[in-house]
Amino acid sequence: xxxxxxxINALETTNKTNAKIDAIIDYLERAxxxxxxxxxxxxxxxxxxxNVNTNYMKEWALEITQLPFWLFQESYSSVGDLGxxxxxxxxxxxxxxxxxxxxxxxxILHLKDKTEAEKKAFVLQSWNGxxxxxxxxxxxxxxxxxxxxxxxxxxxxxxxxxxxxEASTLTHSLTGKWQPGEISFQELISAEKINxxxxxxxxxxxxxxxxxxxxxxxAPEEWQxxxxxxxxxxxxxxxxxEVFIWSRGEELVTEQFPExxxxxxxxxxxxxLDGEILAVKDGNILNFNELQKRLNRKTLTKKMxxxxxxxxxxxxxxxxxxxxxxxxxxxxxxxxxxxxxxNEHPExxxxxxxxxxxxxxxxxxxQEKSREINSEGLxxxxxxxxxxxxxxxGDWWKWKVSPLTxxxxxxxxxxxxxxxxxxxxxxxxxVKNRDSLVTIAKAYSGLTDKEIMEVSKFVNKNAIExxxxxxxxxxxxxxxxxxxxxGFSSRHKSGVALRFPRIVRWxxxxxxxxxxxxxEIKKLIQ
Amino acid sequence: MNVxxxxxxxxxxxxxxxKGIYCPQGKFYIDPWRPVDLAVITHGHADHARWGxxxxxxxxxxxxxxxxxxxxxxxxxxxxxxxIVHINGVKVSLHPAGHIIGSAQIxxxxxxxxxxxxxxYKIQDDGLSTPFELVRCNEFVTESTFGLPIYNxxxxxxxxxKLQSWVLKNQENSKTSVxxxxxxxKAQRIMKAxxxxxxxxxxxxIGKLNKAFEESGILLPDYKIADFRENIKELQHExxxxxxALLDSSIIRKIPDAATAICSGWMQVRGxxxxxxxxxGFPISDHADWKGLLQAVKATExxxxxxxxGQTDIFSKYLNEIGIKADVIETLFGEDEEESEKEIIETPEx
Numbered sequence: 043x044x045x046x047x048x049x050i051n052a053l054e055t056t057n058k059t060n061a062k063i064d065a066i067i068d069y070l071e072r073a074x075x076x077x078x079x080x081x082x083x084x085x086x087x088x089x090x091x092x093n094v095n096t097n098y099m100k101e102w103a104l105e106i107t108q109l110p111f112w113l114f115q116e117s118y119s120s121v122g123d124l125g126x127x128x129x130x131x132x133x134x135x136x137x138x139x140x141x142x143x144x145x146x147x148x149x150i151l152h153l154k155d156k157t158e159a160e161k162k163a164f165v166l167q168s169w170n171g172x173x174x175x176x177x178x179x180x181x182x183x184x185x186x187x188x189x190x191x192x193x194x195x196x197x198x199x200x201x202x203x204x205x206x207x208e209a210s211t212l213t214h215s216l217t218g219k220w221q222p223g224e225i226s227f228q229e230l231i232s233a234e235k236i237n238x239x240x241x242x243x244x245x246x247x248x249x250x251x252x253x254x255x256x257x258x259x260x261a262p263e264e265w266q267x268x269x270x271x272x273x274x275x276x277x278x279x280x281x282x283x284e285v286f287i288w289s290r291g292e293e294l295v296t297e298q299f300p301e302x303x304x305x306x307x308x309x310x311x312x313x314x315l316d317g318e319i320l321a322v323k324d325g326n327i328l329n330f331n332e333l334q335k336r337l338n339r340k341t342l343t344k345k346m347x348x349x350x351x352x353x354x355x356x357x358x359x360x361x362x363x364x365x366x367x368x369x370x371x372x373x374x375x376x377x378x379x380x381x382x383x384x385n386e387h388p389e390x391x392x393x394x395x396x397x398x399x400x401x402x403x404x405x406x407x408x409q410e411k412s413r414e415i416n417s418e419g420l421x422x423x424x425x426x427x428x429x430x431x432x433x434x435x436g437d438w439w440k441w442k443v444s445p446l447t448x449x450x451x452x453x454x455x456x457x458x459x460x461x462x463x464x465x466x467x468x469x470x471x472x473v474k475n476r477d478s479l480v481t482i483a484k485a486y487s488g489l490t491d492k493e494i495m496e497v498s499k500f501v502n503k504n505a506i507e508x509x510x511x512x513x514x515x516x517x518x519x520x521x522x523x524x525x526x527x528x529g530f531s532s533r534h535k536s537g538v539a540l541r542f543p544r545i546v547r548w549x550x551x552x553x554x555x556x557x558x559x560x561x562e563i564k565k566l567i568q
Numbered sequence: 569m570n571v572x573x574x575x576x577x578x579x580x581x582x583x584x585x586x587k588g589i590y591c592p593q594g595k596f597y598i599d600p601w602r603p604v605d606l607a608v609i610t611h612g613h614a615d616h617a618r619w620g621x622x623x624x625x626x627x628x629x630x631x632x633x634x635x636x637x638x639x640x641x642x643x644x645x646x647x648x649x650x651x652i653v654h655i656n657g658v659k660v661s662l663h664p665a666g667h668i669i670g671s672a673q674i675x676x677x678x679x680x681x682x683x684x685x686x687x688x689y690k691i692q693d694d695g696l697s698t699p700f701e702l703v704r705c706n707e708f709v710t711e712s713t714f715g716l717p718i719y720n721x722x723x724x725x726x727x728x729x730k731l732q733s734w735v736l737k738n739q740e741n742s743k744t745s746v747x748x749x750x751x752x753x754k755a756q757r758i759m760k761a762x763x764x765x766x767x768x769x770x771x772x773x774i775g776k777l778n779k780a781f782e783e784s785g786i787l788l789p790d791y792k793i794a795d796f797r798e799n800i801k802e803l804q805h806e807x808x809x810x811x812x813a814l815l816d817s818s819i820i821r822k823i824p825d826a827a828t829a830i831c832s833g834w835m836q837v838r839g840x841x842x843x844x845x846x847x848x849g850f851p852i853s854d855h856a857d858w859k860g861l862l863q864a865v866k867a868t869e870x871x872x873x874x875x876x877x878g879q880t881d882i883f884s885k886y887l888n889e890i891g892i893k894a895d896v897i898e899t900l901f902g903e904d905e906e907e908s909e910k911e912i913i914e915t916p917e918x
Contacts, residue, residue, distance in 0.1 A: 055848035130718035
């Protein structure tokens, strides 16, 4: 496992993407082919089922170290990762076991049919034969998550650089239904088991935030206006009866949206669509938070599919029956798109409505009200424009509604997990409610690393109570919280719920006396 | 009488007051955080050696550090390890704590009762500080910075090898190796670890402390003071050591081809390593690890242990469970190391 441990080590001693890519290439040049296939499998989330119960692993480690359970739990909550906690508390190894990654994986797969006693013997022997990094990897291989700070895209880039194969082809090949042991590294890389032409995506056309007055845009009739929705931008490809959904991050997300995949499969012909994937229930567009619950899951339960149904709002047609339409004007593409969808009337696939308006003033008032229907604002597209590759100023503008903000005080803090396990990163904020405080929102993001360190220090010094991992802190630090919407809620103590709350900035200039009052905040609800 | 810091030993050789750890019989404080008449200082880190004392007592090696950090006008008496000073009938002596150069455990003896205030300490021999000396006592005051079983350090040699191979790899890739570590203690250890691998540049604040050590006759590896303003190009592909306050600063960003490494015990945990905006993290610490803390506490054979800064609740709970009477003492130690680094860095000579 030395090569693999070296790779992990190299990946962990840099935060530069290029260095990570170099480390992966270095690994690919040295590791045996069977190991490479396993490496790709593990790094793309194709991991075997867990055959060893984590509770037993904890028990065995306590047996070896003679530590009390509570102390293990304290250690675990400080590390934030079980496999790592185990590898840190275990005594140094007394032997040296040398096995390749695929040999380890084979052994681990075989645990399935073993008794608990045999599993225990295997794990204990392995722990005693591996150094710290290898032991950590071993614990991860046993079935935990294997996240090591390499995105799918970085992996694809490294494989592209190593093999000379095109990125989209590799993405397609890697996303397919393959299993280590059943496919060779060469087959995987050369993509000989798939037809890469079927999945090849176009670069997305991207919009700039609107930066000038509407009257500077020219005549209103030159523009096509649509609502802007906060979902997942997706390119939906159907060629030769194969369906692919690419996200803007150049990831294949087809399997995450089976409803779309199946609906598109039912449609006739070949085409490439551009649209927004949204959670839609009873005709209402749900929060992105809801959609997010479905993303990046290994399996989508029936309940989840029923609770968070999705649809695509399609706004562009890039290819029809093999013809690239991107150079055609927006207006023409739109007409062809309408025809395609009108003929087929597919379920789950709607056309993004255009907004009719008389003059810019009217559009202004439409934009201001867009929040009422959970929209983020408007999209303005030049009717004459081609479908650009990437970002080009002038033809596509996004015009978002400005967020609402309040000033609130930090009252609870909790440590983050994984990457942020050493610091308090999860905060709960309160506003005034007559003479007392009432919690209004939780927010995780928005501060710089340096600010998080400072807040953590404050929490350490000013913690009042401890509820498990949560610390109550002196109400002193004031933050400006932005949110996209606000509504009454019986589930919240304050009686209101904020949508997408996030920290805009730390208001060091303000004291707790200057934070907002709940009654005033309620007035924001329309 | 302050209610919060109740005296706990029947002999009251030390009490814990608002101003710091106090010896009522000797009428002196150890590492106090408020101005007092006589302060016995364990070591030169800013959370232990503070400004405003009428008189300081410390080890010979700590004296120039205090002059450097607090000011040249202070009244400071320094002693050798093991040298006995009688203060109002209390026998006071300093014993190596192995934390940084000149760091000391303070041993107090009165009517046959012995208390040791260990300040910060580590058991590992770092090759620079005088190695930790075990001092038997009735009452032991211990830190607990890394008082969790996940913190067990590598052997100093193995750790140094890791630093060396990182530097070599950087040189291979035409990178500048930038280490981030406290200017007092850690920086000198890093200098020692990478000695001979290339030209070593240190930040001005580290240079100042190096001079203080050199004045005490301590031999440090060759180094140059880095000139980040006029001559930052000369750092390219060399070794640079800067204090933590410069992390994320524009100075580090300006260093050409920099690969950065944070050197701190906290880097033992991947989460902490990955979270910081550095390339690498090396768990090098001047504090005792879990095994070290337990080893020291047990070996003192103290009947009573006071746990100060760090994982206080956890460590004292565990000590009580294994039959060692321990309690938690609140102090202001261990909190301001970083802030004090900042003060030095913001001097105009930067």
